[in-house]
Amino acid sequence: MSLLVNTSRRVPVGRLVVYGVVLVVGLCLMFAPFLFPDVRAQEVAARICVFIVLVASYDLLIGYTGIVSFAHTMFFGLGAYGTAIALRTMGPGFDAILLGGSLGVLAALVLAVLIGLLSLRVKAIFFAMITLAAASVMMVLASQLSEFTGGEDGMTYTIPRFFSPANTLVEDADGKALRIFGVALNGRLALYYFVFLSSLFLFLAMLRIVASPLGTVLEAIRENEMRAEAIGYRVVSYRTAIFCIAAVIAALAGILRAVWLRYTGPDVTLSFDIMLDVLLMVVIGGMGTMMGAVIGVVIMTLAQFYLKDLMEAGASATADMPLLPDMLNPDRWLLWLGIVFILLVYFFPAGIAGTLMGKGGHK
Amino acid sequence: MSNAILRLDDVYTDIAQYHVLHGISLDVPEGGVHVLLGRNGAGKTTTLRTIMGLWRARKGAIVFRHHDITAMKTPDIARLGVAFVPENMGIFGGLTVEENMRLAAAHGRFDDQRLQRIFALFPAMEKFWDRQAHALSGGQKQMLAISRAIIEKRDLILIDEPTKGLAPAIIRAMIDAFREIAQETTILLVEQNFHFARALGETVAVIDDGRIVHRGSMAELAGDEALQNRFLSLSMEAH
Amino acid sequence: MTKTISDTFERFGGVFLLPVILGLVAFLLIGRPSTWVTLTVAGLAMGMMIFLMASGLSLIFGLMDVLNFGHSAFVSFGAFIAASVLASLGVWVTGGSAAMNILALMAAIAAATAFGALAGWAFERIIVKPVYKDHLRQILITMGALIVAEEIILMVWGGSPLPVPRPAVLTGSFVFGNISIEVYRVFAFLLGLAVYIAMHFALNRTRVGLLIRAGVENREMVEALGFRIDRLFIAVFMAGSALAAMGGAMWAGYQGLITPAIGSEMMILVFIVVIIGGLGSIEGSLLGAILVGLMANYVAFLFPKMSLASNMILMMAILLWRPYGLKPAVKG
Numbered sequence: 001m002s003l004l005v006n007t008s009r010r011v012p013v014g015r016l017v018v019y020g021v022v023l024v025v026g027l028c029l030m031f032a033p034f035l036f037p038d039v040r041a042q043e044v045a046a047r048i049c050v051f052i053v054l055v056a057s058y059d060l061l062i063g064y065t066g067i068v069s070f071a072h073t074m075f076f077g078l079g080a081y082g083t084a085i086a087l088r089t090m091g092p093g094f095d096a097i098l099l100g101g102s103l104g105v106l107a108a109l110v111l112a113v114l115i116g117l118l119s120l121r122v123k124a125i126f127f128a129m130i131t132l133a134a135a136s137v138m139m140v141l142a143s144q145l146s147e148f149t150g151g152e153d154g155m156t157y158t159i160p161r162f163f164s165p166a167n168t169l170v171e172d173a174d175g176k177a178l179r180i181f182g183v184a185l186n187g188r189l190a191l192y193y194f195v196f197l198s199s200l201f202l203f204l205a206m207l208r209i210v211a212s213p214l215g216t217v218l219e220a221i222r223e224n225e226m227r228a229e230a231i232g233y234r235v236v237s238y239r240t241a242i243f244c245i246a247a248v249i250a251a252l253a254g255i256l257r258a259v260w261l262r263y264t265g266p267d268v269t270l271s272f273d274i275m276l277d278v279l280l281m282v283v284i285g286g287m288g289t290m291m292g293a294v295i296g297v298v299i300m301t302l303a304q305f306y307l308k309d310l311m312e313a314g315a316s317a318t319a320d321m322p323l324l325p326d327m328l329n330p331d332r333w334l335l336w337l338g339i340v341f342i343l344l345v346y347f348f349p350a351g352i353a354g355t356l357m358g359k360g361g362h363k
Numbered sequence: 364m365s366n367a368i369l370r371l372d373d374v375y376t377d378i379a380q381y382h383v384l385h386g387i388s389l390d391v392p393e394g395g396v397h398v399l400l401g402r403n404g405a406g407k408t409t410t411l412r413t414i415m416g417l418w419r420a421r422k423g424a425i426v427f428r429h430h431d432i433t434a435m436k437t438p439d440i441a442r443l444g445v446a447f448v449p450e451n452m453g454i455f456g457g458l459t460v461e462e463n464m465r466l467a468a469a470h471g472r473f474d475d476q477r478l479q480r481i482f483a484l485f486p487a488m489e490k491f492w493d494r495q496a497h498a499l500s501g502g503q504k505q506m507l508a509i510s511r512a513i514i515e516k517r518d519l520i521l522i523d524e525p526t527k528g529l530a531p532a533i534i535r536a537m538i539d540a541f542r543e544i545a546q547e548t549t550i551l552l553v554e555q556n557f558h559f560a561r562a563l564g565e566t567v568a569v570i571d572d573g574r575i576v577h578r579g580s581m582a583e584l585a586g587d588e589a590l591q592n593r594f595l596s597l598s599m600e601a602h
Numbered sequence: 603m604t605k606t607i608s609d610t611f612e613r614f615g616g617v618f619l620l621p622v623i624l625g626l627v628a629f630l631l632i633g634r635p636s637t638w639v640t641l642t643v644a645g646l647a648m649g650m651m652i653f654l655m656a657s658g659l660s661l662i663f664g665l666m667d668v669l670n671f672g673h674s675a676f677v678s679f680g681a682f683i684a685a686s687v688l689a690s691l692g693v694w695v696t697g698g699s700a701a702m703n704i705l706a707l708m709a710a711i712a713a714a715t716a717f718g719a720l721a722g723w724a725f726e727r728i729i730v731k732p733v734y735k736d737h738l739r740q741i742l743i744t745m746g747a748l749i750v751a752e753e754i755i756l757m758v759w760g761g762s763p764l765p766v767p768r769p770a771v772l773t774g775s776f777v778f779g780n781i782s783i784e785v786y787r788v789f790a791f792l793l794g795l796a797v798y799i800a801m802h803f804a805l806n807r808t809r810v811g812l813l814i815r816a817g818v819e820n821r822e823m824v825e826a827l828g829f830r831i832d833r834l835f836i837a838v839f840m841a842g843s844a845l846a847a848m849g850g851a852m853w854a855g856y857q858g859l860i861t862p863a864i865g866s867e868m869m870i871l872v873f874i875v876v877i878i879g880g881l882g883s884i885e886g887s888l889l890g891a892i893l894v895g896l897m898a899n900y901v902a903f904l905f906p907k908m909s910l911a912s913n914m915i916l917m918m919a920i921l922l923w924r925p926y927g928l929k930p931a932v933k934g
Contacts, residue, residue, distance in 0.1 A: 068741050118921065126881075128669070128741055129873040130921075136870045137914040144907045224379070272866070276749065283742055326757050335757070338749035345743045346732060415826055441828035453823035455816045457931060466816055467827050471809050511827075 014356035022294045026200075033192055034181050040305070046192060048301050049199040050257045055281045056206050056293035057249035062279075063287030064210055065242050066222040070275055071115065071131035074138045075108040075247040077270035079254025082107065084155055084264035085148060092158040101255040105248055112247035116240030139270050154265015163191035163259070195256050202249055207290055209245065218242055277304075280341055286351025295353050308333055368393040368519055368549050369414065374423035376406075376413045383409045385573040386423065391519070391566075396541060396550045398564035398581065400557070400594065406573040407553040408450055411521045414551075415447045416440045427519065446512035450523040454504050456497030460488060463496055467511045474515075481510045484540045502533040509540065519549045526556045538562050557595055561585050569594040617928040621892045628900040636781045641899045647787035649895025650794025651856065654849030655868060656875040657801065657887040658842025664818040664882020664931050666835050668730055669737075671744040673846055673872070675751030678865030679721065680714035680847025681854035682759050685766040687713045688855075695767045703769035707855075714851035715844045722843025726836050748866075755862045763861045766854045790852050797845065801884050814838060818882040818931045871898070874917045880927025889928055 025048075028035060032045035054076055061067040082104020083097055090096040111134075119130045142149045149155070161167055167187030170178040178185045209215055221228040221235050229235050258264045268274070277300060285296020308330040315328040327335065348355050367390040376384040384406050391397050401407045412418045414425055416437040425433045432440050441447070446467075455463050464478075465471050482489040485506040491499060496507060505525055512520050526534050534556070541550065541563050554560040560567065564581040577584075577594050584590055611619065625642060632638045659673045687710040688695050694706040729747045733739040772789055775782040805811035817824045817834055825831050853868065854860045875894050879886030894913050901912040920928060 062738070066738060068738060118918065126877065128671075129877055130917075133870055133874055133877075133914055133917060137911050141911065276745070279742070279745065329757075331761075332753055332757060334749055335753035338746050338753060341746040342729070342743055342750070345739050345746060349739060417822060417826070436830075437822075437825040438828050438830045441826055447826040449823070449826070453820055453826065455819045455823070457819055458812070458816060462812055462816075466812060466824075466829075471812075 014358055018289075018291050018295070018353050018356050022291050025294055025298055029196060032196075033183050033189055037183060042192060044301060044305055046195050046260050048297055049195050050253050050260070051278075051281065051297045051301065052294050053199045053202045053206075053253040053256070054250055055278055055285070055297050056203055056290050057246045057253065058278050059282050059287060059290065059293050060206065060209070060218075060242055060246045060249075062282055063289070063292075064215060064222065065218045065239060067239060067243060068128040069131040069243070069246075070128060070272075071111075071135045071138075072246070072250055072278060073270055073272075073275040074131075074135040075112065075250035076254040076257070076274070077138065077142065077266075078108040078111070079104040079251030080258040080264045080269040081142065081149060081254075082251075083255045083258040084157060087157040087159065087258075088155055092160050094160050094162075097160070097255065097259060101252075104254065105251040108247045108251035109244055112244040113240065116243040117236075135270075135272070135275065139266060139272070142266055142270055150265065152266060154263060154267070156263045159191075159259055159262055161187070163187045163194070191260065195260050198252075198256055202252060203290070206249065210290060214238070214241070280337060283341060283344060283351055286354030286357075287349075289351070289353045289357065291357070292351050292353030296351065299352075303333075303337075366393050367391055368428060369551065370424075370426045371410070371414070372424045372426070374410075374413060374425060375421045376409055376418055377421050378409065378418065383573055384413065384420075387570070387573070387575055389568055389575060389578075391549060391551050394545070394549055395565040396545050396552055396563040398560040398567045399551065399553045399570055400555070400560060400567060401553075401570035402555070405570045407570055408523055409573075410570065411447070411449075411523050411551070411553055414440075414521060415445065444516075444518035446517040446520045448508045448512050448520065448522040448525065450527065452504050452508040454496045454499075454507055457495060459493050459495055460499070460507055461492050463507055464488075464511055464514050467514045469515050477514060477516075481514065484543060485510055502529050505529060505533075505537070506540075509537075509544070513544055513548070517548055519551065520544070521551050521553075523553045524555060525552070526554065526559045534559055617924075618889060620889070620928070621896055624893060624896050624900070628896070628904075631904055632900070636779075637903070639781045640783065641903055642896065643783050643787050643791070645896035645899035646892060647784075647790040647794075647856070647895070648898060649892035650791050650798075651849050651852045652868070652871055652875055652895060653794050653888050653891035654797060654852065655846045656872045656879070656891055657798075657884045658845040659872060660876045660879065660881055660887045661814070661818070661838055661884065662842045663876070665814060665821070665838050666730075666734070667737075667821075668734065668740055669744075670725075670730065670842075671741055672725065672729065672747040672751060673744075673843075674865035674869035675748050675755075676718050676721065676843045676846035676865075677850035677853070677868050677872075678752065678755055678862060680718055680850030681766075681860050681864050682755060682764065682862075683717050683847070684710040684714040684851030684854050685764050685860060686759075688767045688769070695769050698770060700771040703771035707769045707772070710855075711848060711851050714847045718844035718847025719840045721847075722840040723836060725843065726839040730839070752862055752865070759862065761862060763859045765859050766857065768855055768858060772855070786856060790856060793852065797848075798884065798888055805884065810834070810837070815931075871913065874913050876927075878917055878920050878927055880924075880930030882931030883929050886927055886929035886931075 029045055029049060033042060036042065036045065054072070058069075058072045061069050061072070079101060082100040082102075084100070086096040086100020086103070090099070115131065115134060119127050143152050146152075158164075165184075165186050165188040167190070168178075169185040169187070169190060172178040183189065217228070217233055217238055220231075221233065221238060225235055254269060257269060261268060281296035281300045282293065283296070284299060285294065286292025311328050311330045311333055315325045315330065318324040318328060326332070344351065369389075369391040371387050371389040374384055374387045375382070387406070387410055389399075389410075399407050399410065409418060413420050414427075414432075416432065416435055416439075420433055423433070424431060427440070427443060427445065430443055432443070447453075455466070458466075465473070468474070487499075487503045487506060488510050491503065496504065499507060509522070509525065512522075525537060529537070538559065541552075544550065545563070550563075552560065552563065561581060561584075567577075567579060567581045567584050568575050569577040571594075577590070584594070628641070629635075629638050632641070655673070655677050659670065662673075663669050688706060691706040691709065694702045697703070725747065729743055730740070733743055768786065772786045775784050776788070777783075803811075805815055813824060813829060813834055817831055821831050824834075850864065850868075853864065857864070871894055875887060875890035877890075878893060879888070879890030893916065897912055897916055898909055902909045905912075
């Protein structure tokens with residue numbers, strides 16, 4: 001795709017819209033406990049924070065470097081499982097989070113180096129298959145080593161008391177948690193801000209990475225691998241490096257997820273459904289734009305939480321028609337998502353953010 | 364020239380975001396060997412691939428006989444009687460010599476007379492008839508690629524750097540073979556080896572940076588030192 | 603020293619020795635011949651069914667450079683269509699008449715295969731064709747198609763496990779002394795073998811086969827010789843999808859109980875097979891499938907928890923040894 005054409009077509013308005021939306025999302029997340037005090041909305045907000053990190057780190061691979069990996073939830077899961085297992089065996093303490101989390105991240109790093117060196121020299125498609133195979137083995141391991149992992153059921157555990165709703169951060173005159181705008185300053189709030197600030201930090205780190213010389217080299221590799229090699233870049237090393245960075249960030253996101261949920265199981269970390277979600281989020285938001293990750297995550301998460309209600313209504317409204325209620329059954333929401341996804345890949349391969357920002361996306 | 368078998372008129376070709384050809388205009392007269400000279404990256408291979416429809420011209424027209432082939436698909440161009448021997452020779456290594464040739468023969472049946480003539484030109488083909496092509500030497504692969512191009516009568520053969528990496532003795536054999544092939548067909552040859560080109564070519568075009576910078580007869584170029592210095596430094600400096 | 607070993611290895615069949623070596627090692631570890639025979643037959647049968655699913659994927663990739671992540675949808679559809687056909691034929695399937703049994707079975711397999719071919723045609727035209735030569739979008743779009751296909755299966759057949767009636771003639775076992783061999787396994791093995799032989803013949807003895815082999819190596823040159831490779835693409839895509847559906851149908855009969863996840867469960871093994879075997883060659887697919895089938899059954903018996911991981915380790919080991927698989931199609 002011609003770079004020249006794209007620059008001339010760039011619409012600053014679209015760019016402003018994207019940055020504006022991201023800013024609004026950021027502000028909403030920052031003040032989420034005050035803006036949306038109900039429990040479900042806080043779950044949504046925390047999920048969005050963690051997934052922005054996860055999806056943006058995946059975008060480092062698929063969008064910025066052109067690597068298709070299906071092992072991203074495996075790394076996510078390693079971080080989560082490491083934390084969860086440590087919390088369960090060592091008891092609720094920050095030392096457990098630190099140790100378990102570090103081990104999880106380390107495991108992710110080692111695996112990423114191994115997979116990267118072993119197979120990043122082969123074709124993209126080969127790599128996709130190998131990561132898919134690795135991820136499914138990890139999934140099977142997690143369900144079979146049930147004495148460590150809780151198997152299919154996963155495991156619940158307690159997190160440090162500091163993060164519990166019973167912990168008061170600032171006491172008022174009666175010795176209860178002080179309330180600001182009706183929101184108690186308790187451990188639960190601290191936990192949310194722990195998740196939010198960690199996610200923000202990781203997201204900014206990734207923005208820094210893509211703006212760094214490393215990011216530029218990666219884009220050069222994506223655009224023309226042979227040329228990059230000819231110029232003298234060691235393509236495999238760069239790819240392995242970014243693969244490891246993305247894996248570590250995914251594992252860190254996994255720690256956040258494990259601490260927030262106080263539960264870790266295949267369905268919330270490792271499963272292929274999560275991998276699909278991540279893929280859909282990246283593509284919907286726009287590959288190769290960190291802003292796209294934010295938009296994709298927000299749209300998909302809101303859809304997951306609220307679209308099903310809408311479909312439910314649609315299904316009951318069309319109950320006596322043939323086929324339609326089946327198709328509008330809330331369980332079938334993936335059908336529609338799949339169709340939307342295919343259409344997006346055809347017509348807007350740059351995703352929402354990419355299209356708005358006039359980035360033609362890459363071929 | 365009205366007797367041109369192939370005419371390129373102001374052809375522009377892009378590869379990805381790179382502009383490679385910037386208005387190539389070229390007439391290839393019917394019969395004989397015609398040479399396209401130029402240094403690496405000048406656009407010689409791109410020109411051949413554009414003619415063959417393997418890359419699309421963004422602008423301009425390519426006319427073969429009286430067919431406008433600019434937008435035609437590669438197989439249809441081939442069926443008009445154009446053969447292509449790419450730089451990497453395009454040999455099917457997992458197929459035997461026979462199978463490689465059979466693919467190019469009309470309806471998969473050999474014309475015995477032509478086959479015997481090919482065996483006379485390149486005895487190695489008969490010798491290694493049942494051998495897998497990847498086991499052949501570089502020169503033999505080149506011979507196979509050329510044999511495959513002439514197993515049926517073609518009107519135009521596009522050949523990309525056939526002498527690349529070949530020993531001088533084999534190059535001499537190639538010259539004889541090309542002379543014989545050129546009796547019945549037209550050859551458009553891309554070369555960097557000037558001696559090979561001079562031995563065969565009737566006309567020559569020099570290409571540089573995606574444009575034709577000189578056109579004329581080979582005799583004229585061969586006889587004019589100044590001209591050679593001007594253009595062959597272009598085509599030689601890569602060596 | 604190593605050179606002599608590798609020379610001897612090549613002389614006695616090279617990589618085709620691997621299943622034999624695997625069998626011997628397993629024999630020593632298992633110790634009981636009757637168990638070993640049962641496991642080996644099960645492994646070979648499973649291998650042949652996986653071969654059906656994998657060979658199409660491998661050829662499609664080899665010829666078109668398209669990796670169809672939606673391939674497993676054809677496996678699932680094949681399984682469910684065969685199950686439905688068998689269920690609807692009732693007494694034909696369960697009755698005592700062997701001829702009727704076989705007819706019913708043929709009908710089920712034929713229906714699955716025909717559906718595979720038709721759906722393959724539609725899939726190639728609608729999903730794959732617009733994204734040729736663009737790997738990233740190919741992976742994404744076939745993935746999207748897989749989601750849609752799985753949802754359609756859920757919509758039509760529901761999510762609960764579906765029992766697959768097995769034709770009476772294929773139930774039970776052959777018994778030789780203390781060795782018993784399930785009839786269905788023998789049938790699966792023979793069917794797979796027949797398909798392999800037919801494919802081998804078609805690829806090596808026919809003009810279309812010659813074109814396919816040439817196309818796997820160098821598509822552009824096939825076009826430059828005057829052949830419309832897009833027509834070849836459709837034919838191979840249809841055949842590959844039909845084979846996947848046939849494999850799904852056979853696998854459904856083997857399992858006896860199927861869920862919509864059948865395709866995705868098999869996909870991992872199919873990918874491992876294609877990677878081990880080397881892309882674009884049916885010999886490679888056969889070899890990879892047999893290795894994976896044997897490995898899965900031996901390990902499931904010896905170390906039950908290691909079954910899938912063992913195949914993964916096998917894949918890693920083979921990739922380290924031969925980065926392009928055991929028997930890749932020759933390129934260039």
